[in-house]
Amino acid sequence: MVAIYIDHLYKSFTFSRGWGKHRKQTNVVAVDRISLNIPCGQAIAFIGPNGAGKSTTIKMLTGILHPTAGKAMVLGYVPWKDRQSLARRIGVVFGQRSQLWYHLPPRDTLELLARIYDLEPKVFRQRRDSLVERFGLNEFWSTPVRKLSLGQRMRAEVAASLLHEPQILFLDEPTIGLDVLAQQKLRNLICEWNQQEGTTVFLTSHDTGDIERVAQRVVVINHGQIMLDAPVSELRSRYLNEKILSVKFHTPIYEFPTLQGVRQLEVMDFGLKLEINTRLIPIEQVISQILQIGSVADVAIEDPPLDAVIAHIYNQPASEGLSL
Amino acid sequence: MKSLHKYGWIAWTSARSNMAYLGEVVARTLFLVLILYIFLQLWRVTYSETQAQQLGGFTLPQMLWYLCVTESLAISAPRIAQDVDQDVRTGALTVQLVRPISYPMYRLWSSMGERGVRFGFNFAVSAVLALFFVGTIPMSIGGCLLFLLVLPIAFILDFLVMFLIGLGAFWLEDTSGLVLIYSRLLWLLGGLMIPLELFPESWQGILHNLPFALVIYAPARLFVHPSISDTLALLMRQGVALLMLTLCVQWVYGLAIQRIHSNGG
């Protein structure tokens, strides 16, 4: 079964500037003839730089925006024609825009949502209790949202969007601004929901971590066009096999041996920054080398930023990129 | 031609950056147009139904000019109490204390400047409207000077009450209720919408001596009916009110300062 079917979806915006005779109209293409099929139950990450057309695509798939041309079907509905019917079957979380009532506890928002979605009281109570348990909402169930940490709020936010058991969950930058632990917790929850309930997940993010841990498939979009459409496992082996290792020392160090698969990004008296290709050399081996050359004060291992990954993709010949 | 374009652009840019202020000016102008037109209609109907030439000693044109002054006065009031309240709560007042400047005087003069400009603008707009609606009334340069003599004192009296309310922030959780009560009493008992002459006889003796009338009614009436003897009597009353309110402010301000010194603000 296909959850989302997109065929040559096209959206352009018209901007008018100036007055009278000088009035000029410019056309900006936001989404340029995208075609995509997403089967039910898949978790897909939709990534790209700002202004690439991610939000515009989500807005068309949820029925907020009408496309200029092209077709799309979400769960068998044309979103911009059957917005209300579709809304019953999808859940949407905007990382930047809360649907929780700021001055009230999450409990109250869920009660209201039960009415908005016409849930039977018995069904509602059952789902609510299971969400409270699985998302660990108990500890702040009766606390006004304004007093919650961002991590708690996002957990409540996602739980609220799952109350009506949507078949597709759209997540727009869900982990933005969260600390590492809260990110992990949220990713696990989304992942679980995808695997156990079979909910289709459509996610946009700036964070490679979100993509690696939640998605099975990744679509890179830029200038409104699909640059890459590949399983995450392939993306990982091709582009996400690099780690950034930062080390601080107690004492000055003088040199670091050259190793295959290790590139020195920065060398200072008290510190090092290395780019490690984990396909060529295991990270443990690099660390053991480092421990030999000086007394280590601090070590940090990071994923390369998404921008770097995307830049990497763009450097590949287009045909190769698209054939993945 | 090119430089004209350039200066035009500069003017446009500065106008845009002042848009917020401009919006407020437009809003006040529009409000004056509406309210003066409505009151013109109200009094026009009243005069024609009572078939009177004068009501409470005012002809219809005088009544409208009276309302021009009272409305301009009422909507020129700066947010003194709210600002003082904020200064108290944020601790800005404590900071002001270390400056070589008296806080009440600083507030007084900044509010006088603001109110002067706003009143001037409102009154100019109202005067144009009154000329358009009812034409001129007998006026003299001397009369205007008398008006300008009592007007600043009216501003100061209003300031002193608002300042007192603002200082209330030292003791009260919220002063906005007091601000509202004062402003509504000022409007009603100060003769904003209807001159005191048309109030019930028994009220008039008290109302003439309350500070509300000294802020709105008395200056507006003097503008319409200039008279040296009335001016002197008014100055006497204003002087007494000024003295009493100043003493009040000094006393309360003293208490407040003591509180800062003993509690550390």
Add this chain to the structure above:
Amino acid sequence: MKALLNYLNLAIAYVRLNWNAHMEYRGAFVSQLLAMLLNNLMWVAFWGLFFTRFPVLRGWTVQDVVTLWAIAAAGFGLAHAIYGNALQLAKLIAQGQLDVWMLYPRVLLPHLLLGQMNATSWGDLLFGYGVYLGFVHPDMVHFVWFIGLTISVAALFVGFSVLTGSLSFYIGNASALSDQWRMAMLTFSTYPGTLFDGAIKLLLYSFIPAGFVTYLPVEALRSLSWVHAIGSVIGSVTILGIGIGVFYHGLRRYESGNLINMRG
């Protein structure tokens, strides 16, 4: 019928939630409410004073003017105590916040309007009913008419707020303009409709439809006149219809994306 009950149920849920949210700041809520009561009472006091001196104004007595204030305040209060977002519409549209509301399986406008409650409106509502019962002392029939007419006036205010707020669909952020337009409407809504003639009277039944607040309902209540009552309801329904029409016409521009900036 079932749909209506369902919607009523939803509306009650929203009012309750909005109420709870305001109760988080009980002190501020109560003082705003009292402030509005006091403000309105001052105006009634003014009219009381005016009518002690001039007992009749074009056939209207102090009772009629107090009735006018009661209807206007109760109508406005009822409208925005429930549909508080009507006052925010211009801003919501300009900031692209309709998006969130479009994700719910509900008819957009009636759902969206429930989203906020205007605290001072409760003061107006309380004042309106209080002053009518306490000052005019109506009999049962008049009171029932009063309830009906305030609901009609509330519909008018909702329609007018939606109409002015929807300007944002056409001219970008129209908050300032729609505020001014509403201010003009409110100002005219609190003075006897009998005061005005000619072109202004025409204005009061078109661009600033205050005549449907300050003349027809008051006349209807004075003499229990069905003609005036029906005229009042027709006016409200028309303005509400225009408001809804303009909103959905504008919404098409929103959905085409010609309004919102691209945010990636």
